[in-house]
Amino acid sequence: xxxxxxxxxxxxxxxxxxxxxxxxxxxxxxxxxxxxxxxxxxxxxxxxxxxxxxxxxxxxxxxxxxxxxxxxxxxxxxxxxxxxxxxxxxxxxxxxxxxxxxxxxxxxxxxxxxxxxxxxxxxxxxxxxxxxxxxxxxxxxxxxxxxxxxxxxxxxxxxxxxxxxxxxxxxxxxxxxxxxxxxxxxxxxxxxxxxxxxxxxxxxxxxxxxxxxxxxxxxxxx
Amino acid sequence: xxxxxxxxxxxxxxxxxxxxxxxxxxxxxxxxxxxxxxxxxxxxxxxxxxxxxxxxxxxxxxxxxxxxxxxxxxxxxxxxxxxxxxxxxxxxxxxxxxxxxxxxxxxxxxxxxxxxxxxxxxxxxxxxxxxxxxxxxxxxxxxxxxxxxxxxxxxxxxxxxxxxxxxxxxxxxxxxxxxxxxxxxxxxxxxxxxxxxxxxxxxxxxxxxxxxxxxxxxxxxxxxxxxxxxxxxxxxxxxxxxxxxxxxxxxxxxxxxxxxxxxxxxxxxxxxxxxxxxxxxxxxxxxxxxxxxxxxxxxxxxxxxxxxxxxxxxxxxxxxxxxxxxxxxxxxxxxxxxxxxxxxxxxxxxxxxxxxxxxxxxxxxxxxxxxxxxxxxxxxxxxxxxxxxxxxx
Numbered sequence: 154x155x156x157x158x159x160x161x162x163x164x165x166x167x168x169x170x171x172x173x174x175x176x177x178x179x180x181x182x183x184x185x186x187x188x189x190x191x192x193x194x195x196x197x198x199x200x201x202x203x204x205x206x207x208x209x210x211x212x213x214x215x216x217x218x219x220x221x222x223x224x225x226x227x228x229x230x231x232x233x234x235x236x237x238x239x240x241x242x243x244x245x246x247x248x249x250x251x252x253x254x255x256x257x258x259x260x261x262x263x264x265x266x267x268x269x270x271x272x273x274x275x276x277x278x279x280x281x282x283x284x285x286x287x288x289x290x291x292x293x294x295x296x297x298x299x300x301x302x303x304x305x306x307x308x309x310x311x312x313x314x315x316x317x318x319x320x321x322x323x324x325x326x327x328x329x330x331x332x333x334x335x336x337x338x339x340x341x342x343x344x345x346x347x348x349x350x351x352x353x354x355x356x357x358x359x360x361x362x363x364x365x366x367x368x369x370x371x372x373x374x375x
Numbered sequence: 376x377x378x379x380x381x382x383x384x385x386x387x388x389x390x391x392x393x394x395x396x397x398x399x400x401x402x403x404x405x406x407x408x409x410x411x412x413x414x415x416x417x418x419x420x421x422x423x424x425x426x427x428x429x430x431x432x433x434x435x436x437x438x439x440x441x442x443x444x445x446x447x448x449x450x451x452x453x454x455x456x457x458x459x460x461x462x463x464x465x466x467x468x469x470x471x472x473x474x475x476x477x478x479x480x481x482x483x484x485x486x487x488x489x490x491x492x493x494x495x496x497x498x499x500x501x502x503x504x505x506x507x508x509x510x511x512x513x514x515x516x517x518x519x520x521x522x523x524x525x526x527x528x529x530x531x532x533x534x535x536x537x538x539x540x541x542x543x544x545x546x547x548x549x550x551x552x553x554x555x556x557x558x559x560x561x562x563x564x565x566x567x568x569x570x571x572x573x574x575x576x577x578x579x580x581x582x583x584x585x586x587x588x589x590x591x592x593x594x595x596x597x598x599x600x601x602x603x604x605x606x607x608x609x610x611x612x613x614x615x616x617x618x619x620x621x622x623x624x625x626x627x628x629x630x631x632x633x634x635x636x637x638x639x640x641x642x643x644x645x646x647x648x649x650x651x652x653x654x655x656x657x658x659x660x661x662x663x664x665x666x667x668x669x670x671x672x673x674x675x676x677x678x679x680x681x682x683x684x685x686x687x688x689x690x691x692x693x694x695x696x697x698x699x700x701x702x703x704x705x706x707x708x709x710x711x712x713x714x715x716x717x718x719x720x721x722x723x724x725x726x727x728x729x730x731x732x733x734x735x736x737x738x739x740x741x742x743x744x745x746x747x748x749x750x751x752x753x754x755x756x757x758x759x760x761x762x763x764x765x766x767x768x
Binding site for chain 2: 204207225228230232233237239243244245246247248252256257259260263266288306
């Protein structure tokens with residue numbers, strides 16, 4: 154599902170650089186990425202999601218070389234195939250919960266926003282324990298609630314690949330299990346792939362594979 | 376596009392203070408020139424239509440503008456008085472129909488116009504309720520006056536004293552309302568019409584009192600001769616003209632020497648008008664003759680010159696407002712960088728961002744237009760009164 158080869162990435166002014174000789178995730182696999190802050194975990198997700206492009210090397214998702222697509226192509230590919238749970242939720246304060254969940258449909262125009270999608274969004278929110286908060290603005294929510302809204306937004310289009318950056322980081326233990334259950338169920342139901350960055354070592358046993366990014370960087374590949 | 380408008384509306388309704396400020400700025404800066412133009416158009420219409428329909432005015436030499444404004448709009452500024460003889464002189468020329476006008480006194484804030492029945496025919500004024508002026512002390516109300524003072528035929532209206540503390544001055548006269556005119560949407564709607572003689576009675580030039588030859592109270596008699604009886608100031612003058620006392624009202628001296636403010640001269644034809652104007656060109660004549668159209672045209676030219684200055688000021692303010700709005704949007708874009716980044720990350724194209732921002736601007740402009748339209752409608756509905764307040768009174 155994901156394949157990275159001879160990738161080099163660095164920010165123009167920063168000292169950070171990322172070198173990956175070889176990295177791959179097979180279809181349906183649930184992979185956890187761990188590692189200290191600043192090791193490049195979020196950068197990896199952004200590279201796979203086509204939000205940033207490598208200086209060198211190749212990133213392919215579902216046999217499509219993401220780094221070779223132009224700006225528009227990368228965006229369209231991301232909307233159609235990837236569900237992204239961002240580390241800082243990336244919700245819009247002026248929209249309510251339901252509008253935030255449906256926002257990708259509204260602004261990309263790639264998918265039609267019909268009654269079925271709305272009902273599915275409401276059901277998903279209910280499943281995540283925020284069904285009674287659909288009309289509340291994002292800035293009125295707690296951290297945990299915001300995180301669940303962000304997860305709903307990522308899962309709603311039933312993506313082939315879910316990239317999750319600390320999806321359970323701000324949740325209490327009960328909700329953590331519940332959200333992860335839902336995330337895994339979604340992956341299994343839609344034969345999707347999960348690449349999740351996490352600091353929560355208690356949850357690691359539920360993943361198929363764990364990638365320690367510090368070791369990964371040191372050893373240059375798996 | 377509907378989705379963009381929806382998201383833009385959500386943002387606008389969330390940022391209420393910013394939206395309200397922008398809407399207020401745009402609405403007001405658009406409203407100012409539009410309403411000013413509206414008022415000027417209305418003032419031009421009002422001033423010119425009445426001026427054009429009044430061919431010539433004869434009055435005392437002095438301010439032609441005061442003379443015209445007093446004669447056709449019954450303005451507050453009273454021109455130098457002339458005598459009724461001026462009206463007779465116009466009549467003697469056989470070139471025009473003279474309509475004497477005496478606009479000096481007021482009743483409950485409304486001008487009392489002393490004139491003749493020719494005035495009503497000349498202006499095409501018809502009585503909607505009651506009857507036309509017939510007797511001394513009768514008055515006919517303009518349509519708006521009747522509404523404002525809530526009077527109907529059969530009621531009374533008292534003229535206002537000129538000065539409260541001048542015991543020798545003009546005393547109030549209780550007039551009988553005999554008719555109400557149809558609405559004409561002109562200054563006539565705001566006037567109280569009486570016969571010329573009634574206005575002279577208001578002024579005290581004519582009066583009614585007991586027959587002094589039959590008075591037995593010696594304190595009321597100043598001097599008594601075989602042919603004349605002179606009464607003291609103690610003698611009671613009637614403050615109301617009734618069927619019982621109407622015969623006692625009389626005028627001392629020649630009526631032709633009694634005051635009026637102007638004579639509207641309606642020439643029989645264009646040539647007569649030109650000849651009549653020529654007669655007043657001589658420096659020996661103590662009156663002037665003016666064409667209201669020319670006087671009002673001069674006034675409008677001045678107003679439009681002022682309007683041009685105002686336009687320039689408004690343009691500068693509008694430019695400053697537009698620049699301020701551009702600044703607000705630019706700063707807002709900087710503040711919204713994170714949000715824009717989020718939208719990009721979610722897969723939005725650059726064109727969609729532009730569409731979202733354009734939708735926000737469109738909605739703000741639309742709301743501003745609605746507010747501006749409402750304000751303009753408000754001004755439009757009061758334009759008639761506003762013009763009278765600003766330009767005439």
